Amino acid sequence: MKKSMSNLFKSFLVLLVMVSSVNPISAETKQETPIIVDGDFEKGGAAWNQRNKGEIADGVSFGNGTKSGVIPNTAVSNGMANGFIGQVVNLEQYTDYTVSAYVKVDVEGADAIFTGRWWANNSQQSVIEHKGSSVDKAVTNTEWTKVEYTFNTEKNKQALIQLVKWSDKEETKKSNAYIDNVVITKGETKLPEEEKPKPEESYKEVWRDEFDQDQLNSDDWGYELGMIRGTEHQHYVNDEENVFLRDGKLVLRATDRAKEDQYDHPRDPSRKVKYNSGSIRTHGKREFLYGKLEIKAKLPKGKAVFPAFWTLGADFTLDGKINGEQGHGWPSTGEIDIMELIGSETYGAAGNRTVYQTVHYGPTEENVGKFSGSGTSHTIGEVFNDDFHTFAFDWHEDRMDWYVDDVLVRTVPYAQDPMAKDIFSKPQYIQLNLAMGGAWPGHVGDGLAGTEFEVDYVSYSQTETQAKANQSYYETAPYINGVKPLTMTRGQAFNPLKDLSTKEGYFLDFSIEDSPMFDHKGGNKNVNLKVAGVHELDKLSKLPAGTYNIHYSALPEGVKLNDDLAAKVARTSTTLEIVKNSLADDLEFTVQKGTKLKDIELPQDWYWTSPDTVVNKDQKFEAYYQTLDTNEKSMVQVRIEKVDYTLLDEKIAEAEALLNNNKYTPESKEYLVKTIELLKEIRKTEMTEEQVRISVEYLDFIISNLEEKNDNGNADVDTPTDNKTDGDTTTEDNSDKTPDSSILPQTGISAFSKMNALSLSLIVIGLGIKIRNKE
Numbered sequence: 064m065k066k067s068m069s070n071l072f073k074s075f076l077v078l079l080v081m082v083s084s085v086n087p088i089s090a091e092t093k094q095e096t097p098i099i100v101d102g103d104f105e106k107g108g109a110a111w112n113q114r115n116k117g118e119i120a121d122g123v124s125f126g127n128g129t130k131s132g133v134i135p136n137t138a139v140s141n142g143m144a145n146g147f148i149g150q151v152v153n154l155e156q157y158t159d160y161t162v163s164a165y166v167k168v169d170v171e172g173a174d175a176i177f178t179g180r181w182w183a184n185n186s187q188q189s190v191i192e193h194k195g196s197s198v199d200k201a202v203t204n205t206e207w208t209k210v211e212y213t214f215n216t217e218k219n220k221q222a223l224i225q226l227v228k229w230s231d232k233e234e235t236k237k238s239n240a241y242i243d244n245v246v247i248t249k250g251e252t253k254l255p256e257e258e259k260p261k262p263e264e265s266y267k268e269v270w271r272d273e274f275d276q277d278q279l280n281s282d283d284w285g286y287e288l289g290m291i292r293g294t295e296h297q298h299y300v301n302d303e304e305n306v307f308l309r310d311g312k313l314v315l316r317a318t319d320r321a322k323e324d325q326y327d328h329p330r331d332p333s334r335k336v337k338y339n340s341g342s343i344r345t346h347g348k349r350e351f352l353y354g355k356l357e358i359k360a361k362l363p364k365g366k367a368v369f370p371a372f373w374t375l376g377a378d379f380t381l382d383g384k385i386n387g388e389q390g391h392g393w394p395s396t397g398e399i400d401i402m403e404l405i406g407s408e409t410y411g412a413a414g415n416r417t418v419y420q421t422v423h424y425g426p427t428e429e430n431v432g433k434f435s436g437s438g439t440s441h442t443i444g445e446v447f448n449d450d451f452h453t454f455a456f457d458w459h460e461d462r463m464d465w466y467v468d469d470v471l472v473r474t475v476p477y478a479q480d481p482m483a484k485d486i487f488s489k490p491q492y493i494q495l496n497l498a499m500g501g502a503w504p505g506h507v508g509d510g511l512a513g514t515e516f517e518v519d520y521v522s523y524s525q526t527e528t529q530a531k532a533n534q535s536y537y538e539t540a541p542y543i544n545g546v547k548p549l550t551m552t553r554g555q556a557f558n559p560l561k562d563l564s565t566k567e568g569y570f571l572d573f574s575i576e577d578s579p580m581f582d583h584k585g586g587n588k589n590v591n592l593k594v595a596g597v598h599e600l601d602k603l604s605k606l607p608a609g610t611y612n613i614h615y616s617a618l619p620e621g622v623k624l625n626d627d628l629a630a631k632v633a634r635t636s637t638t639l640e641i642v643k644n645s646l647a648d649d650l651e652f653t654v655q656k657g658t659k660l661k662d663i664e665l666p667q668d669w670y671w672t673s674p675d676t677v678v679n680k681d682q683k684f685e686a687y688y689q690t691l692d693t694n695e696k697s698m699v700q701v702r703i704e705k706v707d708y709t710l711l712d713e714k715i716a717e718a719e720a721l722l723n724n725n726k727y728t729p730e731s732k733e734y735l736v737k738t739i740e741l742l743k744e745i746r747k748t749e750m751t752e753e754q755v756r757i758s759v760e761y762l763d764f765i766i767s768n769l770e771e772k773n774d775n776g777n778a779d780v781d782t783p784t785d786n787k788t789d790g791d792t793t794t795e796d797n798s799d800k801t802p803d804s805s806i807l808p809q810t811g812i813s814a815f816s817k818m819n820a821l822s823l824s825l826i827v828i829g830l831g832i833k834i835r836n837k838e
Contacts, residue, residue: 065713079511098152098160098247101226104130110150117148124243125165125207131243133177134228134238144235149225151182152247155557159250159256162224163211165243166202173238175202175228177210180220183434191222202226202240213250264526265710266355271522274313283349284613285636287590288581291382294331294370294505296500297340298324300387300583306341313518315341315370315497317363317511320579326586334506339583342496347614347636350377350490353532354525356401357466358495361517362447364415366508368406369498370516372454374491377617378616378624380630386573386595389616390632391624397486398423400438401465402454404447405504417442418454420465420473424486426628432482434475439465441472451519460488460532485629488536493521541569541617541633550640553686553693554668559639560597571618572596575603575639597809608643610732612636628652644668644688644695651700654678655751663701672696678703708746711755714762715739715746721766731770738765 100110105128107323108119116138124131136144152161166177178199181188182503190197191214198212216222226242228235272283286301298320300306305316317340318619328334351374376396380387390396400421407414421438443452455466461478464471477483497516500507525533545563549593560571575594582588593611594602624630652663661674672685683698718739722732742758750758 072597097148098154098249101247102164102245103243104132104160105130106147106501108132112147112149112151112225116146117226119335120239120241123241124376128243130523131241132226133242133283133731134240136170136239138228139236142231144228144230144232144238147225147227148242149223149227150245151221151223153221153251154219155249156216156220157254158211158220158252159215161211161248161250162198163209163248164226164245165203165207165208165209165224166200166241168202168238168240169205170238171205172234172238173232174230174235175226176200177202177226177239178381179212179217180223181215182223183219187223194726207241207243218377221788227670233306234627259656264528266524266526267530268522268524269354269530271520272348273311273412274308274518275311276308278344279313283345284343285346285348286578287344287494288578288583290336290587291330291342292498293501293503294328294334295498296328296334296336297338297498298336298583298587299342301340301341301581302339302583311519313343313495315343315518316367316496317368317499319512319585324480324584324586329587336587337544338507338512339497339500340497342494343499344375344494345492346375346377346379346381346494347492347612347634350492350634351458351523352490352536353460353529354523355455355457356493357453357522357524357673358402359451359453359519360402361403361451361515361519362404362418363406363497363514363516364410364446364448365511365514366408367404367500367506368404368508368511368514369501369504369506370402370404371400371494371496371498372402372458373494374401375494376486377490377492377634379492381576381614382591384576384578384592385614385616386468386572387620388594388624389572389574389614390634391628393426394423394428394435395486395625397489397491399456399458399463401456407509411446413442415446416444416651418447418467422463422475422477422483422487424483426482426625428576432480432486434477434480434483439473441465441470442469443467451517458487459529464488482628488629489631490536495521526753534559536631540631541566541619543571543615543617543635545634546615546635546637548638548640549613550642553606554594555642555644556600556604558597558600559603559613559615563615563837565633568620569617569633570620572618574614574616575606576610576614577609578612579638593659606641608641611641613639616699616757641657646686646697646699651702653702653704655753656680656703656749657751659703660684665699669697702751706750706751706755707753708750708755710759711742711762713748713758714744714766716768718762721769727769728772735769736763738762 076632076819101108104111104119108130111117111119111132116135118133118135120131120133122129123133134146134148134150135202138144162179164177166175168175177199179191181191185635190199192198193212193214198214200210200212202210203210222419224245224247226240228240230236266405272280286299286306288299288301290298297317301654304318307316317338320337320339325335325337356374362370362374369822375393375398376391378390379385379396380390380392382393382647398418400423401592403419403421405414405419417440418439419438421436422434424430424435452468453466455469457466458462461476463475463477465473465680477487495516495518497514498504499514543563543565549555549559561574563571565571573596574592576590578590581590593606612638614634619630621634622630624632637759646666646669654663656679659674660671660678663671665671667685668689670689672687676684678701681700681702683700686697686699688695706714718735721727722736743761745758
């Protein structure tokens, strides 16, 4: 899988060229820098590229020599004079150069071109230019003539200096074109400010995890679970014996998987998944862009043990655990392998002493960038399991540097590949895992339970330049505001995007998976994507109660991510707690006796199973939840309200005291006695607050209307007076003293009649209460 890396690069650049005049032959010679090899061709022209019949001519030369370069009159193809002779030269960047040569043709009217082209990736590029004009020099003289041009290399490092024939003119076809005494003179180098060497910048630590807590910090880390990649022999779990903190260090440990839980690998049945192990990552919680990532770790040893410290794009779709339209898959998300080790069975063998550094990227596995998959290795004299070592990755805007124990072991100038620049100019997240075997490492050894990958710390630092580059990215990147852990009731209509916001030109979506409830027992158990986005809200309402991960993505509007590797995506993850839609254990209602259940309001979407049931005693009644496919029920306590009889008892006592007062007529007292007796009888039953209130008001009414004796011992009854005018039938209106005009007789009757009516009403009320109680 590891291939050697080409050290060539591609780029389009601004080219500067100075047009020079054609000068007549001069006898003057000048000592110039020999950047061109064998510029006078006297060494036989081996350094010159003689393509399309370019040759070395004997007996023709400028000055005292005997040789020159020539494009002969035989260099004709497809009716065109077609040939060149040239040499690729190495140059310094941002430097002025002057190129001169002596040239001629030997047929009047013929022509050739003395020119230069930039050279990169082992092929010619564009014609060298200066101030918008090419450096092409026409060769038309039949006598030796000096031609020259000047240019600045800017970022270019190589150029092809050449004499060319390319014409359909008959004269040119018949003519030989000669070149001799080619010289390149170096001028002044003027580096732009951004290219000038800078003092080494200091690093400022941005984030660090010392693993000195009691347990893994869930604000920064989550778990990768199940059978994930390739043909590895481990099942990733979140058990405390496989991922834990010990003495201020993170420990990822491989253990034997229970026999009943082992299974044949689904991608290679010849392999048995027989170990449990650990893998953690900062996906959706913490991401990194430009800066130095470093761990200090003790690596495991043993046949095909496979620890890794690496990163993946923050927009990764987690091998299908996130909707593929909400981010990038592999390898388009980009992968940076900062440290990988493939252990050996023999203790001191190279496998236990060697670590690898690799990048992977490209639109598809079949279409990858030029640096992708071409890894390097670094071997030390001791076994990496003997002690802790540092492994670092320094990420700049144009290159990546790998370090082992502060020694630079690899550099990738990824900015030279536009594909890499698109992919690796976006954030990545950290992953740490202990794999056991695989396609690259091979079959893992037996008896490796207890193998550990120990990490002392993880650190992220930046220089000022890296911090500014990071800030520049996020100034135009999308964001997701308002993310927090969510709780919803099962079956509830719920949109997780509510209350969230993002940058204009982007839209939000989500994916929900069940890793928090992962159970590795029972074979090849894996995390499952449960809801693939807002278009599946109906699935969300039907999810069982439990804890889930919800991954939010901010996505560019109108962009297909598969077609745009540079598209920016924001990703943030949190938890979703779905609680069972049962009613609270302490939920109960207190109502008046005789109330129907349908008049008691339940929480939203809950309904009484028998809504017309009348409540006559303390009891539990069944209610059900309506919106789910399944019929969930709950029992609800309903109690009869406890009535306060204090006012009624006080009013009865007041009435009994009046019976000893001789100023009231016997007849009115008799009615008062009957009323008191009736109320006492009713008092022995269960009354409602309303019944108590009415009883008190009516007894108060009777008391206020007791008839007093006159001087003759008879009732003192109001009669019309002599001073009333004819037709004046006005009487005293006592209606405002009547507690309930709908029950009592209207005004205008005697108080005695009112008391009769009142007594009858109270009797009816009392009987009604007694009857209901008997029921």
